[in-house]
Amino acid sequence: MKCVTGFFCWSAFMVMTFINVNAQSVGMVEIKGGAFVPLYGNDSVKVKVDDFFIDVFPITREEYLQFVKDNPYWQRSNAKKIFADGNYLINWYNDLHLNEDTPPQAPITNVSWFAAKRYCEIQGKRLPTMDEWEFVAMANEKLPDARTDSLYNQYILNWYETPKTFNQQIGSTFKNYWGVYDLHGLVWEWTLDFNSVLLSGESRKDVDNDRNLFCGSGSIGATDLMNYAAFMRYAFRGSIKANYSVKNLGFRCAKDK
Amino acid sequence: MANHNFNILYILLPIILIYSCSNPNEKQSNTLKNLDQEQVISDLSIYNLPSTWTTQNGDDIELKNLNGNVLVMVMIYTSCQVACPRLVADMRNIDAQLPQKNKNNVKFIMVSIDPETDTPERLKSFSIENKMETDQWLFLRGTEDDTREFAAVLAVNYKQISPMNFSHSNIISVFNKKGELQHQQEGLGMDNKETIETIIQLTN
CATH class of the missing domain: 3.40.30.10 (Glutaredoxin)
Known part of the structure; x- marks a missing residue:
């Protein structure tokens, strides 16, 4: 009897070890944290980012298909409107079949924040915070912080002007300093705290100088107006709601170290 | 024999519990009982x-x-x-x-x-x-x-x-x-x- 107990303890241990190793490292790289000044935050206040893991690639359509197969709650016809609006997976042929005009290896888009968040949670991960995402995304091929490189900024802005990049396969843009692909060039990505963006007058309301919309001292001034690209990202985050499913907005997952 | 089963259960139970706790939404939609409840709660609620x-x-x-x-x-x-x-x-x-x-x-x-x-x-x-x-x-x-x-x-x-x-x-x-x-x-x-x-x- 002791032997049986031992055996099962051993197998349980092995299974747990496997799950643990699996969840942490497959498809993820470690990001060594640090302090940086985000382009849009409190003026000149450094933000500290701890060490964490992040997915090398955005989640693909194929991977998301598997997720909805395993989790019927998130299939297009089952998803609650409060969590995913009418554009959720709108291009799919049906609940369990992708449309064929986009490769299965392209990033999943038309997913809401709730869906993206749940996807990561089920993998034992989470969405990256905005600070984490921006921290990794300021790297180019060679430098961890390439924000002052005009070519780098031009690359990003050129992408913002290129239509339909969401139809390309993952890995088709550059591999950055950390070994992470496609942060710029394919799709925009959800972050865990996208709803912490408070641009003055709140961008989505198109109201100037309305202090009454906010409590406290939080209206935001740019620490570096040069970086128009980052402004675009923050403005976009400030303009979307959590159940929106947008055709150029996907996600990837992160994990604490 | 009964003892062995007990042991297996004893080890597996926490794992099963952890698993079922981590998927509250998904589990709900799988059970008929909860489907009835969900119909009462509207999509936008x-x-x-x-x-x-x-x-x-x-x-x-x-x-x-x-x-x-x-x-x-x-x-x-x-x-x-x-x-x-x-x-x-x-x-x-x-x-x-x-x-x-x-x-x-x-x-x-x-x-x-x-x-x-x-x-x-x-x-x-x-x-x-x-x-x-x-x-x-x-x-x-x-x-x-x-x-x-x-x-x-x-x-x-x-x-x-x-x-x-x-x-x-x-x-x-x-x-x-x-x-x-x-x-x-x-x-x-x-x-x-x-x-x-x-x-x-x-x-x-």
């Missing part, structure tokens, strides 16, 4: 949120426990110096202008965006200071994650500026008896007329 909240009296509730009430909700934090007192005043003002006969099924709910500071005790004393002690007033505190998610549902944006200070959008939201968002008033010191009219309509 906040009662779809599975989160649990603690009230100023230390009770744990889920939002769906409020089913059948018209909810007037706002997100605040008790250490707020600037806008929150005005939001609280707006809430009191709305309450004061409601005809008595419409008040029975209305709950005024303040959800804290600073769960770390706003313990149930603190929320309780805040409710006393602000003379919001009847059953009609509910102060809720959740986990940081559930709070962020709830704010996402209300489209309330917020950010911690310093340990004691947050920036947040000032929105008062009204939900009908099924938990569906009906009206939002954004900004401070606004005319509360539309909000009040909505509540009266929903409670008539």
Whole structure:
């Protein structure tokens, strides 16, 4: 009897070890944290980012298909409107079949924040915070912080002007300093705290100088107006709601170290 | 033999439990019993949120426990110096202008965006200071994650500026008896007329 107990303890241990190793490292790289000044935050206040893991690639359509197969709650016809609006997976042929005009290896888009968040949670991960995402995304091929490189900024802005990049396969843009692909060039990505963006007058309301919309001292001034690209990202985050499913907005997952 | 089975169960049970706890939504949609319940809760209802909240009296509730009430909700934090007192005043003002006969099924709910500071005790004393002690007033505190998610549902944006200070959008939201968002008033010191009219309509 002791032997049986031992055996099962051993197998349980092995299974747990496997799950643990699996969840942490497959498809993820470690990001060594640090302090940086985000382009849009409190003026000149450094933000500290701890060490964490992040997915090398955005989640693909194929991977998301598997997720909805395993989790019927998130299939297009089952998803609650409060969590995913009418554009959720709108291009799919049906609940369990992708449309064929986009490769299965392209990033999943038309997913809401709730869906993206749940996807990561089920993998034992989470969405990256905005600070984490921006921290990794300021790297180019060679430098961890390439924000002052005009070519780098031009690359990003050129992408913002290129239509339909969401139809390309993952890995088709550059591999950055950390070994992470496609942060710029394919799709925009959800972050865990996208709803912490408070641009003055709140961008989505198109109201100037309305202090009454906010409590406290939080209206935001740019620490570096040069970086128009980052402004675009923050403005976009400030303009979307959590159940929106947008055709150029996907996600990837992160994990604490 | 029976002993062996017991051992297996003993080892597997925690694993099964962990697994089933991590998938509350997905599991729900698989069981017929819960499907019936879900049909009662509409697609756009906040009662779809599975989160649990603690009230100023230390009770744990889920939002769906409020089913059948018209909810007037706002997100605040008790250490707020600037806008929150005005939001609280707006809430009191709305309450004061409601005809008595419409008040029975209305709950005024303040959800804290600073769960770390706003313990149930603190929320309780805040409710006393602000003379919001009847059953009609509910102060809720959740986990940081559930709070962020709830704010996402209300489209309330917020950010911690310093340990004691947050920036947040000032929105008062009204939900009908099924938990569906009906009206939002954004900004401070606004005319509360539309909000009040909505509540009266929903409670008539």
